[in-house]
Every structure is written in structure tokens, then in C-alpha cells.
Amino acid sequence: MPYLTSAVLVAALMCFAFLGLRARRVDGPLDDYVTARNSQNASTLGLSFLASGMGAWILFAPPEIGAFVGPLALAGYAIGSALPFIVLGLYGPKIRRHLPQGRSIGEFAEACYGAGVRRWVSLVSVLYMACFLAAELTAIGAITALLSDVPPALVVIGVALTTLLYTALGGLRASLATDRWQAWLLIALLALVGGVAWLRLPEMPVDAVMPAIPVAGALSVALTLVIAVTAANLFHQGYWQRVWAARDDRALGQGAWLGGGITVIVVMVVGGLGMLAAMSGVALGEPPIPFFALLSQAPAWLALPALVLAVTLVASSVDTLQNGIASLVVADSGKRGLSIGAARLVTVALMVPVVIVALQGLSVLRLFLIADLLCAAIVVPVLLGLWQRMSAFSAVAGGVAGMLGAVLPGWVTQGSLIEGILAASFPHSIPTLAPFLGALVASTLISLLLAWLMPRKQ
Incomplete structure (x- = not known):
């Protein structure tokens, strides 16, 4: 079984690499490498927003919130996850008009306030994205250990190297191309894994009650999540890249609403599975992991598509983060003429400490x-x-x-x-x-x- 699992994971990662490398422009300019300026339609942007925002975190946080806090807080989490896309969809056209040749949130800050604020904003953005990267790679290591006998370190390194391969060579176009396929794949796999797990749930007790805490507490958690997730993701350079990648203002707005709408549905569905697990009396584990507790009641074969789902989720967010960090560094070095080759080296160099942290298995x-x-x-x-x-x-x-x-x-x-x-x-x-x-x-x-x-x- 470990050999079959390894073969399937390698095949999935190689498919992502093929799709990303096929989309790259061999002789494209640096600007195209980091922005793919004015080239993407609404559907591509919508699927990219979805895939970029979805990570392994959706298999942990929404089910736990659903199981222990209830639907009100879960709705706050879902809205907070989608709101950054909506904000950029509504605010993005003004940003594009104000800074038509822009490439990053740092350049936007400099255009408004000067170089000092730009450095401050860029530092916060890189810090946040590095945390996100470490969290995603740590999560895939934990999920691998939970669902298979494959050494977690191999999967962590495999995901990091594969995504680095096509993002370093292909830039933003490679990330956008893989996002489109990864979005459809994660929806299909989530439907399969969630559907089978739901069908194999124990019979619901007669006295089953939907998880919930007092309304005041639930509202507090919901508002906390809306503020925290929205504010942080507005410093996600990967999302800002898509503001300038959009073909026009209309494509940006439609893509943002499409990505945001599907994100709300996905988070609510996955969180709903956590609520069902709690209501059915399934042992949620210690620490509690409701989504994976559901899999313990499902057929053993479901572990493989669940692991492929996790790898897809992680790869779709990691490639965006890698490209986002590189583009922020490139944009901040634009006046010094940083080359594409140097941008690729920066992408690789920044991943080294992130992978080292992820291999420790620490909580971030x-x-x-x-x-x-x-x-x-x-x-x-x-x-x-x-x-x-x-x-x-x-x-x-x-x-x-x-x-x-x-x-x-x-x-x-x-x-x-x-x-x-x-x-x-x-x-x-x-x-x-x-x-x-x-x-x-x-x-x-x-x-x-x-x-x-x-x-x-x-």
C-alpha cells in the first residue's frame, strides 16, 4: 500500500508540474513573469482565487469550529475566507487605475505614502506568507502521517520541490494554469471524500443536538475570524497579483465574486461535516480532528483520495505563496533591475527556511x-x-x-x-x-x- 500511495502522489505532483511548465513563457519579460498583466478572464480568476485560498487548513479549522462552536461561528469563518477576494474585486479597479503598471501591495503603498511605508507593508506581507507556507507544509506532513505509511518528510519535500519547479520557471502564469485544474480536482475529491464519509456515519442519535455555544460567544468568535482572516489575507501578495493579471475590471470583479462564492460554500460544507461528526457521537480524537474522525468510519480505500485531496489543497496554495513572495521581492527590487534568473533564485532561497520549519512538525x-x-x-x-x-x-x-x-x-x-x-x-x-x-x-x-x-x- 505505501508503494501505491507514493505512486499516486508522485503522479498527481507530476501532473501539476506538467500543467505549470506548459503554461510558462520561455522568453517572456520579467513583468509577465510576476503579473501576467491583463491576460486572465473571470472564470480563470475565480478558480484561481478558490484554489489559492484553499489549503490544508480547511480540513482542520472549519470542521473543528463547526463541531465545537456551531454554525454561526462557521459562517463567520466562511465569510472571512471569502471577503478578501470581494474587497479586491470591489477596490481592485481603483487600484488598477491609480497604479496601472503596479505589481505588488508594496508598490501600492509606496505610490500612496512613500518608500518607508512600502518597506513596512512588504515586511508584513512576507511575514504573513511565510507563516502560511510553513503552516501548509506542516499540515501535509501531519496528514500524511495520519492517513498513510509514507514518510511525511518525503511528501513535504516533494510538494515544496514540485511547486518550486513550475513556479520558479513559469512564474504567475504557471500558478494560474495549475490553479484552474486544482480547483476542479479539489471540488471533485472533496465531494467524493465528504460524500462517502457522510454516508458511512453512524445512525444519528434521537437526542442529537446541533453544536452551538451561546449566541454572544458565537458572534464573538465569528467576528474575530472575519477580522483576522480578512485583514491577513489582504496582505497576501498572491491575491494582489491577480488584480493586475485580470483582463479588465469586469473580469476582476466577476472572478472575485465567483471565487468568493464557491469559497463560502466549500468552507460551510467542510465545517458542516464537522458538525455531523459531533452530532453522530463519533470520537473526534485528541486533539480533536473531526474531518479525519469521519474517515475512521469510512472504507479504508478512502484514505488515498483523501490524501490526494490534501496534497492538491497544499500545492494549490503553496505555489501561489511561492510566486507571491518572489514577485514582492522582484517588485521591491525593480529599480535595481532584478532579473528573472535572480527572481528564481530568490524563490528557491526563501523556501529553504520554510521547509526546515515545516519538517519540525511544530504548531505555527x-x-x-x-x-x-x-x-x-x-x-x-x-x-x-x-x-x-x-x-x-x-x-x-x-x-x-x-x-x-x-x-x-x-x-x-x-x-x-x-x-x-x-x-x-x-x-x-x-x-x-x-x-x-x-x-x-x-x-x-x-x-x-x-x-x-x-x-x-x-
């Missing part, structure tokens, strides 16, 4: 939450950049206020600045609303107030 949830909070503290000042009254001072002050706002709730309740900082670092790796809400409200209020009192000089 706490680091993820800290990165999310940092994004939440500065997302509003960055997006306000197209407002004529906003200045670099207002943006930076708003970002600093956002970070102080994140610490303030814990400071007030615990009576200590150190305790406030500790609370904002999520010591128990549990997302809580107060730091995120404090960061968002403080950054917004200070940015708007200073922009009104001290407008940008024309």
Missing part, C-alpha cells in the same frame, strides 16, 4: 495569530491610501495606534502593560476578539482623525 498557529493581528493593525491605513487626505504620517500613526489598540484591552483588564502584550500574543493559541477589535478600531479612528486634521499636501 500562535505565530499565525500574531501575524494576523499585525495585519489587522495596519490594513485600514493601507487601504485608505487612495483617499486624497491621507498622508504617510496618518498611515503610520494609524498603524502604530492599531498595535497599541491590540495591547490596550489586556492592559486595561489585567492592569499591566506586560500582561496586555502577552494577551495580544495569544499565549494559548486561541483567537480572541479583543486584540483584533482594538487594533482595527484604533487604527481606523486615528487614521481618519489625523487625515481630517492634517490632510496630505497636494
Whole structure:
């Protein structure tokens, strides 16, 4: 069985590599390598948004939220997962008009506020995407150990090397081409795995109750997830690349709504499976992993398509993240004339520490939450950049206020600045609303107030 599993996984990865390499432009310019400017239609963008946003996290987080917190918080997670696409779909046309030759969120920040803010924004973006990469590769290692006898390290390295092969050589076009096929494949595999697991569930007890916590608590979790996921993903350079890759404003808007709509459905369906697992009385495991607990009730053969599903999910997000980090570095080095060859070397070099972290099998949830909070503290000042009254001072002050706002709730309740900082670092790796809400409200209020009192000089 390990040989069959290995052969199937190798075949899947080789198919992705073939599709990506076939789409590359051998002699294309650097700009095409990182933006595929004005070339993609709505359906391609929609499927790309879906595949890029879906990762192995959907097999862990939504089912757990569904099983323990209930449908209200799950809806918040689904909306938060889709909202970044919608925001870029609505805001993207203005960004394209303001910066028609743009390539990154860093360039957008510089066009609005100057080079200093650009470096700050680029650093946050790279930090967030590196956390995302480490989390995805760590997850595929854990899933491999759970579902097969294949050494997890081989799959982690295999996914990293395969995606590096076609993203380093093919750039954004390679990622977009594989996204289209990976989106359809993950939908089909999810339907197969989820459908069979659902059919093999034990008979539902007569007194089964849908998982739920008090409405106030569920709303708090839902709002936390909406803020955290939306703010963080708006610093995902892979999504910003697609703003300029769109054929036109109409294609961008339609693609964003398509990708966002399907994302909501996928997250709700996978989370719903977690609720069904909890309601049926299936042992959810320790730590709880409701989706994989369902597989314990299903036929043994289902483990193989489930593992292929996980590899597809990880590859579809990892290739976007790899290309996004490389394009951000290229865009930030554009004035120094970084070549395509150097961009490829940067892509490979950045993956080395990420793979090393992933091979440790560590939990990156706490680091993820800290990165999310940092994004939440500065997302509003960055997006306000197209407002004529906003200045670099207002943006930076708003970002600093956002970070102080994140610490303030814990400071007030615990009576200590150190305790406030500790609370904002999520010591128990549990997302809580107060730091995120404090960061968002403080950054917004200070940015708007200073922009009104001290407008940008024309």
C-alpha cells in the first residue's frame, strides 16, 4: 500500500508540474513573469482565487469550529475566507487605475505614502506568507502521517520541490494554469471524500443536538475570524497579483465574486461535516480532528483520495505563496533591475527556511495569530491610501495606534502593560476578539482623525 500511495502522489505532483511548465513563457519579460498583466478572464480568476485560498487548513479549522462552536461561528469563518477576494474585486479597479503598471501591495503603498511605508507593508506581507507556507507544509506532513505509511518528510519535500519547479520557471502564469485544474480536482475529491464519509456515519442519535455555544460567544468568535482572516489575507501578495493579471475590471470583479462564492460554500460544507461528526457521537480524537474522525468510519480505500485531496489543497496554495513572495521581492527590487534568473533564485532561497520549519512538525498557529493581528493593525491605513487626505504620517500613526489598540484591552483588564502584550500574543493559541477589535478600531479612528486634521499636501 505505501508503494501505491507514493505512486499516486508522485503522479498527481507530476501532473501539476506538467500543467505549470506548459503554461510558462520561455522568453517572456520579467513583468509577465510576476503579473501576467491583463491576460486572465473571470472564470480563470475565480478558480484561481478558490484554489489559492484553499489549503490544508480547511480540513482542520472549519470542521473543528463547526463541531465545537456551531454554525454561526462557521459562517463567520466562511465569510472571512471569502471577503478578501470581494474587497479586491470591489477596490481592485481603483487600484488598477491609480497604479496601472503596479505589481505588488508594496508598490501600492509606496505610490500612496512613500518608500518607508512600502518597506513596512512588504515586511508584513512576507511575514504573513511565510507563516502560511510553513503552516501548509506542516499540515501535509501531519496528514500524511495520519492517513498513510509514507514518510511525511518525503511528501513535504516533494510538494515544496514540485511547486518550486513550475513556479520558479513559469512564474504567475504557471500558478494560474495549475490553479484552474486544482480547483476542479479539489471540488471533485472533496465531494467524493465528504460524500462517502457522510454516508458511512453512524445512525444519528434521537437526542442529537446541533453544536452551538451561546449566541454572544458565537458572534464573538465569528467576528474575530472575519477580522483576522480578512485583514491577513489582504496582505497576501498572491491575491494582489491577480488584480493586475485580470483582463479588465469586469473580469476582476466577476472572478472575485465567483471565487468568493464557491469559497463560502466549500468552507460551510467542510465545517458542516464537522458538525455531523459531533452530532453522530463519533470520537473526534485528541486533539480533536473531526474531518479525519469521519474517515475512521469510512472504507479504508478512502484514505488515498483523501490524501490526494490534501496534497492538491497544499500545492494549490503553496505555489501561489511561492510566486507571491518572489514577485514582492522582484517588485521591491525593480529599480535595481532584478532579473528573472535572480527572481528564481530568490524563490528557491526563501523556501529553504520554510521547509526546515515545516519538517519540525511544530504548531505555527500562535505565530499565525500574531501575524494576523499585525495585519489587522495596519490594513485600514493601507487601504485608505487612495483617499486624497491621507498622508504617510496618518498611515503610520494609524498603524502604530492599531498595535497599541491590540495591547490596550489586556492592559486595561489585567492592569499591566506586560500582561496586555502577552494577551495580544495569544499565549494559548486561541483567537480572541479583543486584540483584533482594538487594533482595527484604533487604527481606523486615528487614521481618519489625523487625515481630517492634517490632510496630505497636494
